[in-house]
Amino acid sequence: MELLRFATAGSVDDGKSTLIGRLLHDSKAVFEDQLEAVADASERMGLGGVNLALLTDGLRAEREQGITIDVAYRYFATPRRKFIIADTPGHVQYTRNMVTGASTADLAIVLVDARKGVLEQSRRHAFLASLLRIPHLVVAVNKMDLVDWEQSRYEEIVAEFRSFAARLDVADLTFVPISALHGDNVVERSGNSPWYEGSSLLHHLEHVHIASDRNLIDARFPVQFVIRPQTDEHHDYRGYAGRVAGGVFKVGDEVTVLPSGLSTTIAAIDGPSGALSEAFAPMSVTIRLADDLDVSRGDTICRPHNRPAVAQDLDAMVCWLSEVGELRSGARLAIKHTTRWARTVVRSLQYRLDVNTLHRDEGADALGLNEIGRISLRVTHPLLCDEYRRNRETGSFVLVDEATNATVGAGMVLSAS
Amino acid sequence: MSTTSYELSNIEALEAESIHIIREVAAEFERPVLLFSGGKDSIVMLHLAVKAFAPARVPFPVMHVDTGHNFPAVIEFRDEMVGRLGVRLVVASVQASIDAGRVVEPTGPRASRNQLQTVTLLDAIEEHSFDAAFGGARRDEERARAKERVFSFRDEFGQWDPKQQRPELWSLYNGRHHRGEHIRVFPLSNWTELDIWQYVESEKLPVPSIYFAHERDVFSRDGMWLAVSDVVTVMDDEVVERRTVRYRTVGDASCTGAVDSAAATVAEIIDEVAATRITERGATRADDRASEAAMEDRKREGYF
Numbered sequence: 030m031e032l033l034r035f036a037t038a039g040s041v042d043d044g045k046s047t048l049i050g051r052l053l054h055d056s057k058a059v060f061e062d063q064l065e066a067v068a069d070a071s072e073r074m075g076l077g078g079v080n081l082a083l084l085t086d087g088l089r090a091e092r093e094q095g096i097t098i099d100v101a102y103r104y105f106a107t108p109r110r111k112f113i114i115a116d117t118p119g120h121v122q123y124t125r126n127m128v129t130g131a132s133t134a135d136l137a138i139v140l141v142d143a144r145k146g147v148l149e150q151s152r153r154h155a156f157l158a159s160l161l162r163i164p165h166l167v168v169a170v171n172k173m174d175l176v177d178w179e180q181s182r183y184e185e186i187v188a189e190f191r192s193f194a195a196r197l198d199v200a201d202l203t204f205v206p207i208s209a210l211h212g213d214n215v216v217e218r219s220g221n222s223p224w225y226e227g228s229s230l231l232h233h234l235e236h237v238h239i240a241s242d243r244n245l246i247d248a249r250f251p252v253q254f255v256i257r258p259q260t261d262e263h264h265d266y267r268g269y270a271g272r273v274a275g276g277v278f279k280v281g282d283e284v285t286v287l288p289s290g291l292s293t294t295i296a297a298i299d300g301p302s303g304a305l306s307e308a309f310a311p312m313s314v315t316i317r318l319a320d321d322l323d324v325s326r327g328d329t330i331c332r333p334h335n336r337p338a339v340a341q342d343l344d345a346m347v348c349w350l351s352e353v354g355e356l357r358s359g360a361r362l363a364i365k366h367t368t369r370w371a372r373t374v375v376r377s378l379q380y381r382l383d384v385n386t387l388h389r390d391e392g393a394d395a396l397g398l399n400e401i402g403r404i405s406l407r408v409t410h411p412l413l414c415d416e417y418r419r420n421r422e423t424g425s426f427v428l429v430d431e432a433t434n435a436t437v438g439a440g441m442v443l444s445a446s
Numbered sequence: 447m448s449t450t451s452y453e454l455s456n457i458e459a460l461e462a463e464s465i466h467i468i469r470e471v472a473a474e475f476e477r478p479v480l481l482f483s484g485g486k487d488s489i490v491m492l493h494l495a496v497k498a499f500a501p502a503r504v505p506f507p508v509m510h511v512d513t514g515h516n517f518p519a520v521i522e523f524r525d526e527m528v529g530r531l532g533v534r535l536v537v538a539s540v541q542a543s544i545d546a547g548r549v550v551e552p553t554g555p556r557a558s559r560n561q562l563q564t565v566t567l568l569d570a571i572e573e574h575s576f577d578a579a580f581g582g583a584r585r586d587e588e589r590a591r592a593k594e595r596v597f598s599f600r601d602e603f604g605q606w607d608p609k610q611q612r613p614e615l616w617s618l619y620n621g622r623h624h625r626g627e628h629i630r631v632f633p634l635s636n637w638t639e640l641d642i643w644q645y646v647e648s649e650k651l652p653v654p655s656i657y658f659a660h661e662r663d664v665f666s667r668d669g670m671w672l673a674v675s676d677v678v679t680v681m682d683d684e685v686v687e688r689r690t691v692r693y694r695t696v697g698d699a700s701c702t703g704a705v706d707s708a709a710a711t712v713a714e715i716i717d718e719v720a721a722t723r724i725t726e727r728g729a730t731r732a733d734d735r736a737s738e739a740a741m742e743d744r745k746r747e748g749y750f
Contacts, residue, residue, distance in 0.1 A: 062728030
């Protein structure tokens with residue numbers, strides 16, 4: 030059984046919680062005691078009927094205010110796949126939470142209200158999904174029952190969304206007309222939309238091809254930890270533990286260790302359940318090398334003729350996550366990239382991007398909370414990185430405030446030298 | 447695993463993620479500790495830690511916060527497992543906290559030491575200068591937990607502030623902290639109860655006997671079966687009967703309930719869990735029933 034992680038974005042009114050509630054309920058992932066608690070709370074709050082949003086809004090503040098503030102993770106499974114939902118808020122003031130949920134997603138669902146059409150919010154969600162390079166985007170055109178299941182209305186929305194998405198980098202775009210409230214085209218295909226020839230939303234989630242989304246070409250292994258048992262039995266054992274961040278490593282492969290540039294071959298690969306002949310992303314393994322090289326945490330093992338950049342100067346898109354202070358040129362921060370920490374200085378802010386219009390404001394001199402822009406960075410130690418578009422693991426980094434230790438920025442490498 | 451298609455199963459993907467998290471902690475913290483209750487989640491977590499560093503030993507100790515109100519089978523199991531793996535066991539005793547006057551023992555027939563564990567846990571973290579504590583909590587257990595990060599920052603009072611959580615992106619974990627603060631780490635965040643049991647099955651992991659169906663003297667309280675024992679007072683209107691039950695969770699004996707079950711093997715437990723319509727905490731934990739935000743409130747104070 031395969032694992033699919035998907036992100037949903039939305040706010041109170043667009044039916045996101047109803048859709049999630051429907052998926053969880055129809056796949057029997059909502060339990061009786063949870064439903065009972067939600068029904069009790071709904072009644073206490075004087076709501077008419079059961080508010081399924083209370084299932085996902087787990088914090089007291091969220092229930093009080095009736096909004097989703099932080100990412101919540103939900104789980105359900107069908108016989109084909111296990112699903113992890115990153116349920117994220119839709120309002121612009123919670124963009125950072127949406128970016129957080131999107132960073133690990135294989136697929137994003139953007140909800141569009143069939144009555145309202147493609148709003149600013151839907152465009153923003155689609156843009157963030159493409160910025161974070163979520164490989165699959167599903168536009169769920171919801172509340173189709175309220176437009177009498179009119180095909181022309183659906184086609185209009187599809188056309189409008191497509192023309193907007195053409196400006197984005199979206200590899201796989203799918204549309205589904207649904208009514209989350211009544212369950213049409215959510216789990217089963219609905220008789221209300223005979224003109225719709227696609228599959229139900231759940232069927233799509235179960236069958237969308239995700240295996241080839243990973244980069245299996247560029248072999249990358251950031252070393253996490255050096256394993257040296259120093260026991261009689263394993264006296265000479267020296268293994269490099271880590272998670273394959275890209276590509277495939279095989280026993281016998283010639284490999285190069287960066288930044289030293291020294292080469293050797295792979296003597297053995299130890300997996301969680303014993304020796305392996307090969308390892309691929311995202312496996313956690315321990316690699317043993319034929320020669321005794323100086324390798325430590327933060328180094329990257331790759332192939333001799335396919336190496337990441339060894340870069341101290343980066344251009345990157347950054348989302349600023351902090352409510353205290355802004356990102357300005359000259360800022361000094363800690364940076365974590367793969368298994369390496371370093372310090373960095375922001376050389377320049379090239380532009381700030383309006384997440385609603387995609388307009389580039391080159392006159393901007395700072396990024397505030399939830400704002401996204403292109404920056405140039407200088408790093409104290411070389412980072413072994415790829416462009417984010419080639420590899421989400423070796424192309425991403427976080428920025429950390431050295432005084433408070435708060436995570437204040439999320440970055441995606443555009444180019445490195 | 448099918449090596450030609452380069453695909454991982456759900457369980458293999460979860461295992462890889464958990465091992466990555468555990469290794470990050472060992473690499474970046476000076477004094478981590480793994481919280482071990484002897485329950486299924488902490489058994490899986492410790493097993494993953496063993497795999498993460500094999501053939502070397504697990505490079506940190508395990509700690510049991512002992513309420514003194516235990517199921518004897520679980521304590522036997524705990525001692526056997528840590529002995530077999532050669533890991534160091536630290537026991538933080540709630541009884542010692544009571545004796546030292548750090549906490550006051552609740553009284554009455556519904557008294558439970560569960561709540562007291564927080565003080566004992568935080569005192570032990572401070573005493574041993576632990577800077578990271580692995581917990582076996584899963585996000586599918588409870589809705590406040592569904593919101594928690596894998597690396598969850600705790601201030602110098604051990605408190606969790608759900609509104610000030612650090613954004614956590616990709617697999618880049620930020621464990622930086624000042625002296626006196628610490629990080630709770632949840633490597634099993636993305637596992638479900640069913641995943642845990644499937645892993646117990648596929649890895650052939652031993653678990654304490656109370657997880658399997660057995661006969662026990664129980665009585666009904668708050669809609670669940672509590673076992674008759676020294677640490678529970680049966681009230682006048684409560685009727686003791688002998689039933690075939692098992693435990694879905696292992697916690698303090700005074701507030702952990704059993705469920706009716708005939709599941710005698712791990713495979714039968716998997717079938718039962720797959721078919722159940724009640725969450726494991728809802729079915730078995732009186733402590734979560736205190737209020738709608740019971741878990742959130744306890745977590746803010748520093749609970750597991």
